[in-house]
Amino acid sequence: MKLTGLQIFKLLPNKNCKECGFQTCLAFAMKLAAKQAKIDACPYASPEAKETLGAAAAPPIRLVTIGMGERAVRIGEELVMFRHEKAFFHKTALAPQVDDLMGREEILARLREVCAFSVARAGENLLLDLVAIKEKSGAPEKFAQTVKFTAEQCLLPLVLVSKRSACMRAALESVGSSRPLLWGADGNNADEMAALAKEFACPLVIEGEGVEALAQMACRAAEKGVDDLVLCPVSSGAAGRLRDFTLLRRHALSRSLRGSGYPLIMSASSKGYEGAVAAVGGICKYASVIVLEDPAPWTYFPLLTLRQGIYTDPQKPLQVKPGVYIIGDAGGNAPLLVTTNFSLTYFMVSSEVEASEIPSRLLIVDAEGQSVLTAWAAGKFNAEVIAKAVVAQELAASVPHKRIIIPGYVAMISGDLEDKLPGWNVMVGPQESADIPAYLKEVWARATA
Amino acid sequence: MNSSSVRKIRIGNTPADGGTRASSIEVGGESCLPYHQFEGIMPCKPVIAWEIPDVRPDDWCETVKDPYRELLGDPVGWARYVVEKHGARIICLDLRGARLDKENRSAAASVELLRGLLKDVKVPLIIKGPGPGQKQNEVIAACAEAAQGERCLLASAVGEEYKTLVAAAIAYGHLVVAESPIDVNLCKQLNILISDLSFPSDRIVIDPLTGGLGYGLEYTYSVMERIRLQALSGDAMMQMPFINFVGGEVWKAKEVKMPAAKEPMWGNERERGVLWEVATAVSLLYAGAGILVMRHPAAIAVVEKTIENLMKNG
Secondary structure: OOOOHHHHHHHOOOOOOOOOOOOOHHHHHHHHHOOOOOHHHOOOOOHHHHHHHHHHHOOOOOOEEEOOHHHOEEEOOOOOOOHHHOOOOOOOEEEEEEEOOOOHHHHHHHHHHHHHOOEEEOOEEEOOOOEEEEOOOOOHHHHHHHHHHHHHHOOOOEEEEOOOHHHHHHHHHHHHHHOOEEEEEOOOOHHHHHHHHHHHOOOEEEEEOOHHHHHHHHHHHHHOOOOOEEEEEOOOHHHHHHHHHHHHHHHHHHOOOOOOOOOEEEEEOOOHHHHHHHHHHHHHOOOOEEEEOOOOHHHHHHHHHHHHHHOOOOOOOOEOOOEEEEEOOOOOOOOEEEEEOEHHHHHHHHHHHHHHOOOEEEEEEOOOOOOHHHHHHOOOOOHHHHHHHHHHOOHHHHOOOOEEEEOHHHHHHHHHHHHHOOOOEEEEOOOOHHHHHHHHHHHHHHHOO | OOOOOOOOEEEOOOHHHOOOOOOOEEEOOOOOOOOOOOOOOOOOOOEEEEEEEOOOOOOOOHHHHHHHHHHOOOHHHHHHHHHHHHOOOOEEEEOHHHOOOOOOOOHHHHHHHHHHHHHHOOOOEEEEOOOOOHHHHHHHHHHHHHOOOOOOEEEEEEHHHHHHHHHHHHHHOOEEEEEOOOOHHHHHHHHHHHHHOOOOHHHEEEEOOOOOOOOOHHHHHHHHHHHHHHHHOOOHHHOOOEEEEHHHHHOOOHHHHOOOOOOHHHOOHHHHHHHHHHHHHHHHHHHOEEEEEEOOHHHHHHHHHHHHHHHOOO
């Protein structure tokens, strides 16, 4: 919660000693409110004043780091309930799970899928983030062995899942220095788990039923010196999870419940579609970590694509830069297609041209970021606009075949465009970008044979 | 109804209301964000409309054609099948065959098909025209007349051309879908323009324009959240339920078609494709979708179950 200058002033000693460098305590308070001064400059500030001001300056949701080095995962520090209000920042980390009752071969197979997973999409490499290891055996030695084996095979940061502090300690003896996330503390083991988290300097999951009770447990862990916490409300069903995650996020952002200002974790326990559906809910609504207990490899790509979308910056303009885009090794004989600079239009058309495996040139016209039909209706994508772009890009010189393919939705401008571009042959392409590969392979190939 | 709730709309007239549908469907009515039943009411659960094309959909990919093999060129049989075998509660008849670039079927042919469908299949109907242009107006006007009194949902009133469709809905007692291009202000403007024709607001459904997963889904998602927040804060011209045409957007993406043999990392294409439709639909549920138009039976079954789970008071 942001404090006003007057609220801060009431916390100051009101001595007007000037030792902070300002004439009066009130002037200093105003500077503090504007974040142009630090409370440390006042030698007489009470510990309470320092704590209040410190808490007000801290982000409403704590930034928590899992793991170390290049693949360390940062979660938390979110600022809004809805992505359109600003953006979601630290994307949901996905953690496929193995357990200590699985055979070595089975574990290896899953780790290979997880660690090797990488799909390039829209300028980003989609990767999985964490590996969770669940203790099911009840045997510290067995859990420790599985954890050690997993850590040797896979460089991703770990989530250690066990409620038994003896098992957790055994695992931490081998991987404790790599900052795994410990899941974790509940009503029965809170003190022992907090002690382990403190000893090994690891972030800790606090699990509990009821939003208020959970926040209280978090406060107790923080008092014991564990600052990096992740909360797991125990909820019933999808609706209960949505309620608890929403309430915790709200409390955290409005600072209305002490102990709520931490990132949230959940588990998608079902197999196949149902597990993926739970993860979709978590990505949309406030989960910072999702453990995928029994993941199928075909769920990774759709889930990471969704995460990429939800976590892009919605303020980013929807336009791409007008100009000529070269796709593949496009020489003089390559087809030339034209469309608008609406980023989704561009993305769909270019990905289909790419899929056709026919090197092409794509002329992107400035249509003020509108889609083909909308731009045409608004007079932003007509024969005149396209002809101008062709001339400005000097395409007559670089396109010897003088053929230009227009979107099927603006077939009606083809005559007009031929009038405005003497010597050019205007070809009408398909309406839907999905039909571009077939069009290039058949119609274009026939026309230029 | 509370002045800051979403309007409740009803599709389909039973004999009691002067139609021939065996049931009708209500959506909307919620006074809270989607599934926030801990702080408001959500009286109607979202519904899934099964998309049935009027002509053989040769451009559909194999994964989504497979479950319907012998039915592909037989829309009435297809509709009967999804109602009887899958418990479909509402059908979306897609009159794509009337498009100039498809088979350019006549309005008369569309009407004949519609009559057959109304006779054989008794669930409420969404009638989706061939898209903007003169053909849309002819086809929708003729179908609206043929389905007089059935309280169908006509799709879509879009841009400058909303008047013909709205006039048909007024004359023959239907509802309209108002489509705007992922834009809060254009959405509101179209709702106002349609209301200015004395068309009742509880017969309008908003199509915010749907982007499939990976193709602008997040824009649709956020525009729906913004529209819904305005609706709940009392803006009457934003208080209509949403419809999302999910199937058509999802199943044309290369991500659902690519065989795993070519992109092993992407995983099994059948399950990946179904999940692509599921993930798109479920995200939109969280943003407030009221009607989801979908294609694959496996995807529809998963989303139905998801709706049940979200509607349970957690």
